[in-house]
Amino acid sequence: MAFYSSLKKAHCSFFIVMCVGLFACNSENKASLSANSIVYCSEGAPEIFNPQLITSGVTVDATSKQLYNQLITFNADNSISPSLAKSWHVTRDNKKITFYIRKNVNFHQTNFFTPTRALNADDVLFSFNRILDKKHLFHQVSGGKYPFFQSVGFSELIQSIERINDYTVRFTLNRADSSFLANLATDFSVILSKEYAEQLVKQNQMEHIDIHPIGTGPFKLKEYRTGSFIRYNPHEQYWDEKTTLKQLVYDITPSNTGRLTKLLTGECDISSYPIAHEKIKKNPKLALDNVTAFNIGYLGFNTTKYPFDNKLVRKAVSHAINRQAILDTVYFGKAEAATTILPPSSWAYNKDIPSINYSIKMAKNILEEAGFTDGLTIDLWAMPVQRSYNPDAVTMAKLIQADLKLIGITVNIVSYNWHEFLRRVTLGEHQSVLLGWTADHPDPDNFFTPLLSCGAAETGNNGNFWCNNQFDFLIQSALATTEINKRKALYMQALHILAEELPLLPIAHSKRFQARSIKIKGQLLNSFGSIDFKGVSKN
Amino acid sequence: MLLFTLRRFNLFLFTMVLLTILSFSLSFLFPGEQITNISGKINASPESIELIALHYGKHESILSQYWIYLNHLFKGDWGLSMTSQLPILDEIYNHLPATIELTISALFIAMIVGIPIGFIAAINHRKKSDDLILSFAMIGYSIPIFWLGLLAILIFSIQLGWLPSAGQISLLYEIKQITGIQFIDILLSDSPYKWQAFQDASSHILLPSCVVALAPATIFIRLARTSMLNVLETHYIKAAMAKGLTFRQIIYRHAIRNAMVNVIRDVGLQFANLVTLAMVTEVIFSWPGIGRWLIESIYQRDYTAIQGGLLALSCFIFLVHIFTDFVYATLNPLAREKNRGSR
Helix, strand or coil, X not given: CHHHHHHHHHHHHHHHHHHHHHHHHHHHHHHHHHCCEXXXXXXXXXXXCCHHHCCCHHHHHHHHHHHCXXXXXXXXXXXXXXXXXXXXXXXXXXXXXXXXXXXXXXXXXXXXXXXXXXXXXXXXXXXXXXXXXXXXXXXXXXXXCCHHHHHCCHHHHEEEEEEEECCEEEEEECXXXXXXXXXXXXXXXXCCCXXXXXXHHHHCCCCHHHHCCCCCCCEEEEEEECCCEEEEEEXXXXXXXXXXXXXXEEEECXXXXXXXXXXXCCCCCEEECCCXXXXXXXXXXXXXXXXXXXXXXXXXXXXXXXXXXXXXXHHHHHHHCCHHHHHHHHCCCCEEECCCCCCCCCCCCCCCCCCCCCCHHHHHHHHHHCCCCCCEEXXXXXXXXXXCCECCHHHHHHHHHHHHHCCCEEEEEECCCHHHHHHHHHHCCCCEEEEEEECCCCCCHHHHHHHHCHHHHHHCCCCCCCCXXXXXXXXXXXXXXXXXXXXXXXXXXXXXXXHHHCCEEEEEEEEEEEEEECCEXXXXXXXXXXXXXXXXXXX | CHHHHHHHHHHHHHHXXXXXXXXXXXXXXXXXXXXXXXHCCCCCCHXXXXXXXXXXXXXXXXXXXXXXXXXXXXXXXXXXXXXXXXXXXXXXXXXXXXHHHHHHHHHHHHHHHHHHHHHHHHHCCCCHHHHHHXXXXXXXXXXXXXXXXXXXXXXXXXXXXXXXXXCXXXXXXXXXXXXXXXXXXXXXXXXXXXXXXXXXXXXXXXXXXXXXXXXXXXXXXXXXXXXXXXXXXXXXXXXXXXXXXXXXXXXXXXXXXXXXXXXXXXXXXHHHHHHHHHHHHHHHXXXXXXXXXXXXXXXXXXXXXXXXXXXXXXXXXXXXXXXXXXXXXXXCHHHHCCCCCCC
């Protein structure tokens, strides 16, 4: 008897000691590891590790500023400043731009690649020729689509890229383009390593260039587990100010509430696109940041497909949607109503462009005029991820569904995972889609050319497949001149065409939010383009 | 024992044939091209589609197509996942160990908690504590698991901050995947933070496995109680009592052992239930297991993954079932050879 009970007691106390040990040590030891590491809860998985090939914000946030550098970059005040090019020179006719490349810039050293030389003109040529030259060895690797560059007409614009010497490269343009430098400073114009590419050709693993990336950025890729997490380590030989972080982990958490929970329990240090703003503000350990983002959330119509190939149907639907209700419900009143695709902070914004008013009666009349008297069924594709321009597309779709029911249109809501969604939208499988655009640079052209030009229609990246020659001519003329007033006038005309043709219905310009633990210091969010961990630290 | 093994093997074979027929016919029943559904190659050019069709014997009779499909399965070619374009078998290898870890720890918790409590209830038959335990078991069994999971996160992770809410381990620990079973991988790794990682992984598994364990634990309580009551009614217990053994001796030496045998038999049956619960729990706790992966695949209409996942998961359940049958047979001679004992 006594034996049994003493055994029992021994068991019990052992168990308690184990439990106490488990939790007591836990917080203390973890602190030592997490002191200089950041876990970032991101909203989606990147499609690929090379921003040249995509325009999705999730991928850009994960790769551009972390793994790579551009020749030039934007300052905090939106002016262009040196990056891998330490200086540049533009001829008076704006057609020849010469870049002087920084010396002693090292590429990442990883367990699959060891660079033997620093960055030089060959790498710059390689990076751009891959995009421009259809016969280039690497052009077709990973699909051969470069949506951003195709949409801004890069290959028609650039006549040649020359290597003057090891550290000098000259771009010659076919015509002057006032947004050229801005385009080179975007997140997409990254510089890859030619030496790494040559090694991959020898190993016959060319597709690895976009999956196991090598760049010059402040972080290098350690490990990526598909759809689960990305682990970055610091680049020890980074040319600019080095990061103080030991590790940067992207914890891929597509669920809104999942990210909030992880933030509250301290499992992540920073959360992208947080919900429950009030709760975060009340928590003394957390802080909520926001920036006014250059963006537009819209309802895009597939203008090549029934029934939205009919302008009248587009118009009827636009009149029937109660956008104020969407602003109140989906954006919690924290966004501006959009009248055009340009946000009011852009210099080309014009408040005289007429906005579509909410009127069920008008919508019904127009729909009748179009010949749809006995109703209509449409598909509405709602994005599965939260973007600043659309924090909750599914709810928005449900509101639109209810609105359109009033004019006799039945709406089926369709959604896929982000990667699949974009792939199918690019193929034009949808009838209408809730999408948006975040500007990559402050030039207003970034709202027109990548979204609505004929070049963009070709790639299908904008989801509306709309190509209007007059509109295209206007936005191209606007690029050919550097005079702001001339450009303003041209953009005004272009906006009038948009208001008339309605390839998309602008809904809102929103702020971008981010929640973080108060231990995190430094600027992560930018008003355009991707997040940047370079100056972020933890204490 | 040989006969017993052969019988089980036979059953396994037939079930596998039925399962593969099901998964094979699914590729026809899902929308889209059968050849795409079965191979998972979504972006293939017309020429390579033709090549794949040849590979799968598309131009032959349905029976030989099925035979070729079986060959592919045995060779380990389960097709590609339509969303990630990774081989299904790799995906299963990446996800199944996490599920095994979760279910086994949950089963362990359910058994060490449920069975003793059930015995206590039986020993105190028709007393207050018996009623109390039974009503607790009833409540525990009726609680929906998704609600319990969320409640557990709300209380233990958010309010109290004791346990983490998601994942298998803090992502800051870099553990190389060797066996796939996290705890073994941690012990094998050469990370300087090995023990911290072990503690961290333990604290991660505690909450989800307790949530999964609740319903099976209540079933074990009732099973153990009934089984113990039956044993206490038997003649050998009465004989032992007549011999003058103390109550404690009777329970420890005779009753528990014999009652356990019957409980073990039902562990296998409970396992299928456990895996279903684990699938839901995996979604709530972002546990990187095969259940979450399968549910994701259903959302993404990833047909190849659904077929492969179903096959792998049912195989796993079936193997565990057979394993517990063997354990039961080893413990209980009556089960393996019918001619023993009285009829």
